Amino acid sequence: MTVPLGSMPAAAITFRQGAGLGIELIRLGETGPGLVRVDIKATGVCHSDLHIVDGDWPTDRPLVLGHEASGVVAEIGAGVRDVQVGDHVVLSWFAPCGRCVTCASGQAWLCSGTTAIDNTLPDGSTGFTDDDGLEVWPYLGLGTFTDSVLVPESAVIVVSDELPFEVGALLGCSVTTGVGAVVNTASVPVGSVAVVIGCGGVGLSIIMGLKLVGANPIIAVDLSAEKLAIAEELGATVVLRGDEVDVPAHLQEHYGGADFAFEAIGRIATIESLPSMLSAGGSAVLVGMTPVGARASIDPFDLADQGKSILGCNYGSSVAKRDIPRLADLYLAGLLPLDKLIGLVRPLSDASSALDELRAGVGLRSILVPAGREEELQVARPTG
Numbered sequence: 378m379t380v381p382l383g384s385m386p387a388a389a390i391t392f393r394q395g396a397g398l399g400i401e402l403i404r405l406g407e408t409g410p411g412l413v414r415v416d417i418k419a420t421g422v423c424h425s426d427l428h429i430v431d432g433d434w435p436t437d438r439p440l441v442l443g444h445e446a447s448g449v450v451a452e453i454g455a456g457v458r459d460v461q462v463g464d465h466v467v468l469s470w471f472a473p474c475g476r477c478v479t480c481a482s483g484q485a486w487l488c489s490g491t492t493a494i495d496n497t498l499p500d501g502s503t504g505f506t507d508d509d510g511l512e513v514w515p516y517l518g519l520g521t522f523t524d525s526v527l528v529p530e531s532a533v534i535v536v537s538d539e540l541p542f543e544v545g546a547l548l549g550c551s552v553t554t555g556v557g558a559v560v561n562t563a564s565v566p567v568g569s570v571a572v573v574i575g576c577g578g579v580g581l582s583i584i585m586g587l588k589l590v591g592a593n594p595i596i597a598v599d600l601s602a603e604k605l606a607i608a609e610e611l612g613a614t615v616v617l618r619g620d621e622v623d624v625p626a627h628l629q630e631h632y633g634g635a636d637f638a639f640e641a642i643g644r645i646a647t648i649e650s651l652p653s654m655l656s657a658g659g660s661a662v663l664v665g666m667t668p669v670g671a672r673a674s675i676d677p678f679d680l681a682d683q684g685k686s687i688l689g690c691n692y693g694s695s696v697a698k699r700d701i702p703r704l705a706d707l708y709l710a711g712l713l714p715l716d717k718l719i720g721l722v723r724p725l726s727d728a729s730s731a732l733d734e735l736r737a738g739v740g741l742r743s744i745l746v747p748a749g750r751e752e753e754l755q756v757a758r759p760t761g
């Protein structure tokens with residue numbers, strides 16, 4: 378790709394195989410047909426960024442990391458109809474093609490035509506070049522750990538101007554995934570016994586979703602007292618330290634097993650223990666993502682005999698254009714206290730420390746802010 382004249386270089390957090398994490402200057406291409414240029418205002422640090430950095434999901438392409446973000450539309454390309462310059466938006470990391478059979482049947486989260494998972498724009502281009510004019514790929518078709526991005530129109534979800542950018546960022550991944558796991562993937566009925574293992578940004582969002590639908594009890598499991606305290610604030614009625622309690626035995630003894638068990642870590646040993654946490658007819662929901670190629674062992678006789686199910690959950694089985702504005706409205710109506718998920722709001726240059734803390738399980742969701750944009754945020758938070 379040739380570098381367009383006048384494109385100012387901007388700092389970006391990149392990952393290159395061999396070199397690892399870095400901060401480098403990148404340039405943005407032109408806002409071509411069907412594309413939207415979005416100025417990033419806030420971007421969350423999700424464990425799915427860490428999976429790349431830690432080599433769980435190997436990539437030989439240099440990437441601009443980041444996929445959980447909000448911003449403001451700066452420019453629209455030819456043919457863009459549903460988005461205007463100045464709109465406040467949340468970015469969806471699973472931009473559906475809108476043309477395949479799964480899109481046509483309303484299952485945008487299973488779109489077979491998306492190029493997001495190839496880390497490209499729909500035409501196969503990347504939108505970013507480095508200082509030498511070589512392509513850098515946008516992680517999940519977004520690459521939000523920088524100032525501005527080029528994304529397809531279907532990745533751009535318009536939300537209310539009243540929505541704080543930090544909260545909007547979380548709607549891009551963790552919240553839509555977690556709440557969606559409850560209401561879309563598992564369709565949890567009121568009064569269900571539910572357990573959530575792993576209370577990071579995704580697990581805490583599952584807990585909020587469970588409270589919203591009236592699950593009871595809501596049992597939260599983590600290794601961190603800090604995470605469990607927030608889990609309780611957000612609706613968990615029972616909190617358990619996973620390293621101190623035999624969780625399957627506890628659930629069977631006290632509740633006869635859980636109707637729903639959500640895994641939000643991506644840890645094989647936890648996934649293997651899910652069926653033993655369930656009551657007859659119960660469902661395990663796999664939300665956490667394991668390293669690629671990992672295998673888990675289950676007892677198929679128990680699953681068949683007891684009518685237990687294992688459900689896979691990609692992006693909370695969400696249709697971003699339907700679900701993200703709904704979740705934003707629930708927040709604005711005071712029904713989803715999403716600001717409680719936010720930990721440190723910090724400069725983009727802090728990405729490496731934020732990823733280290735995520736790996737160590739320390740702190741709540743970090744929000745990164747491009748240089749000079751701190752004053753545009755709407756929720757007053759401590760900066761780190």
Ligand SMILES: NC(=O)c1ccc[n+]([C@@H]2O[C@H](COP(=O)([O-])OP(=O)(O)OC[C@H]3O[C@@H](n4cnc5c(N)ncnc54)[C@H](O)[C@@H]3O)[C@@H](O)[C@H]2O)c1
Pocket residue numbers: 422423424425428550551554574575576577578579580598599600601604619620641642643644647663664665666667690691692693735736738
């Ligand atoms: N399915 C999807 O579409 C989707 C979307 C987003 C994220 N994810 C995945 O969900 C997972 C969670 O993401 P996150 O951003 O919330 O991560 P996170 O690191 O913030 O949360 C993980 C939590 O698990 C806890 N934990 C770790 N080991 C544990 C153990 N042995 N027992 C109990 N708790 C333990 C940690 O303390 C932490 O609170 C990741 O694998 C991520 O890639 C999946």
Ligand SMILES: [Zn+2]
Pocket residue numbers: 423424425426444445550551
């Ligand atoms: Zn994510």
Ligand SMILES: [Zn+2]
Pocket residue numbers: 473474475476477478479480481488489490491
């Ligand atoms: Zn599609």
